[in-house]
Amino acid sequence: MNLLADQHLNEPLLDHREGQLFLTEAFKVILEEVLCKGTDVNEKVCEWREPEELATLLDLELREYGEQQHQLLQRVRDVAKYSVKTNHPRFFNQLFAGVDYHALTGRFLTEALNTSQYTYEVAPVFVLMEDEVLSKLRSLVGWAQGDGIFCPGGTMSNMYAMNLARYRAFPEVKLKGQWALPRLAVFTSQESHYSVMKAAAFQGIGTENVFKVNVDDRGCMITDDLSEKIELAKSQGAVPFLVHATSGTTVQGAFDPLEPIADICDRQGLWMHVDAAWGGSVLFSKEHRHLMRGVERWESGACSGIQLLECNFDLLKRCHSADATYLFQQDKFYDMSLDTGDKSIQCGRKVDCLKLWLMWKAVGSQGLEERVDRAFAHTRYLVEKMMKREGFQLIGKVSHCFIKCILTYSSLIFISPFVNVCFWFIPPSLRGKENSPDYQDRLSKVAPVIKERMIKQGTMMVGYQPLGGRVNFFRMIVISPQLSYQDMTFFLDEIERLGNNL
Known part of the structure; x- marks a missing residue:
């Protein structure tokens, strides 16, 4: 009995031939259902079903024993069939749409390699690649140097910015916490992304301390009202520390006037963050980049499509580092500055740079x-x-x-x-x-x-x-x-x- 058990444990648990065959067949389904039918203007954008009916069709129940390969392939077909085809030419619902096959190939490759971007040791290609992409994006903004990180969304970029701005103003917050600080005040437009409120709640600043600045008919921040809101916050005993501007608001696509906002921030000594998670793509266009005139004066920003954060060099690490010795050993055989994980609030961080x-x-x-x-x-x-x-x-x-x-x-x-x-x-x-x-x-x-x-x-x-x-x-x-x-x-x-x- 023990010999049989030992023999079983001496063999791989996975059958690579069987797994690779399944992957090959599943990829055919993905190509046909998602990338062929899903981009065909004559096909439906979605195959709508009511929730109860859809749950039955998908057979969502997780059981004691696994299913056969042909059953699993049917699950793949069903997932593709009943999902919304965001690659469809007539999907206009979100701030993303369409497919780029090179970017998709990058995503397939990163998922297959299944690494994490915290050290050069486990992600040498992607550490260097991220650095190159960040450098190129900094040049678009007009920065010769700086730091940055890929984030899993604009919400996370905004949370990073709020944390960095607070740390720069009150570095003791990292050790002593929010209780040692005065009441802080954040300023953002009425039409900014709701993640600003989430960040204030998550970081203990409080949503009541987010001052909403009025906007004009186009949805752009009114800078005179920003100045008034800053003085209002001061009169209430709050300490202003962050102005959150937006380049491309979620609903109207408005661009806040960055130059006058930067002037106000300079006079008041405030951190200016520019949320360009939607509108930052205009930086690639000579004709339209004027919409973000003054962007080079930001302290941090999220850039369109990749949810990138830029900030002053080394601040990310000083703000977020925890010096985990099991991961960031100080006697490695390569340049330890290539271990970027300690400047992230995450440990395991997905590779996002290859796609772009x-x-x-x-x-x-x-x-x-x-x-x-x-x-x-x-x-x-x-x-x-x-x-x-x-x-x-x-x-x-x-x-x-x-x-x-x-x-x-x-x-x-x-x-x-x-x-x-x-x-x-x-x-x-x-x-x-x-x-x-x-x-x-x-x-x-x-x-x-x-x-x-x-x-x-x-x-x-x-x-x-x-x-x-x-x-x-x-x-x-x-x-x-x-x-x-x-x-x-x-x-x-x-x-x-x-x-x-x-």
Whole structure:
């Protein structure tokens, strides 16, 4: 009996041949269902099912014994079939869309290699690669030197920034904690990302100490109100330490005026963080980078697409290091500055740099610029066509200057200068009834019904939301590199088709 047990333990638990066969077959399913059908404009964006029905179809129960390979392949097919196809040309729902095959290859490779980016010892390629990508991005911003780290999202970037700003102002917080500090104050616009509030709660600063700065019609921070809010915080006994600016707000795509904000921060001695997790891609474009004029004056920032944090050299490590001797030994045989894990709040950190590096290698800086400019061109086209159609009402004020601009295909300057197009669709039953007492209530119900219809029919996906005193409106995101003018026209036709009888 013991001999049989020892023989069993002397053999590998995994059958590599069987596993590699399954992976090969599963990859065929992924190619067909996700990358072929999922990018085909004639296929559905989603195969909608109600939650109870979907749970049954997926057979989610985890049982005592494992399933056969053919059953597992069916699970892979089901997951692909019933998931939303974010690669589809008519997925406009989020601040991400489309597929880049080089970036996807990078993700496949990093998952297969399954390493963590905390030491040169276990991730030599990726430590050097991340450093190169960060250096290149710093040059786009206008920094000759600095530090940075890839984060798993814009929320984490904002949390890093708040922690770094607090540490710079009060380095004793790392040892003594928040109780040893005065009441602190953070300043951000009314339309900034909700992660600012989360960061304040998570780090013990308190959401009541986040002062919301008023915005103009375009959603941009009003700097006069920022100055007033700073003085208000001081009068209440709080100590200002961080101004959180946004380049590309989530809903309207607004860009806060960085130059005057930086002037205020310089006068007040405050840390300026720029959340460009959405709008930072304009830095690749010579035509549109003016939207972030003054960005080189930030202390930290998150850059679009990769959720990158930049800050002054060595501050990340001093703020976050815990000197774990089992991982960051001081007598290694290579340059220990290459062990980057101690400047992260995580221990195990996924490799994110390969995805961007491989895409950048494939298309070059010129190709990335072309993608940004193309998104703006499609946005101009969509707005021009929208303004010529009855029933579409853009959010905010549209100037006569803008109307002239779009008709001549020159620079796009309107409610948002970015690729977010926010609008109401006014169905025929509501047109001309703006003064009716129930108009706003009835209008608020239009977008949710159209959204339900498009999802259940699988024709496209686009988000909606209320904002401030505005009832539900659509937020169309023009970002996928797969888009064409035909997709813009289809979008308008489909909104009309789905909403004309409301």
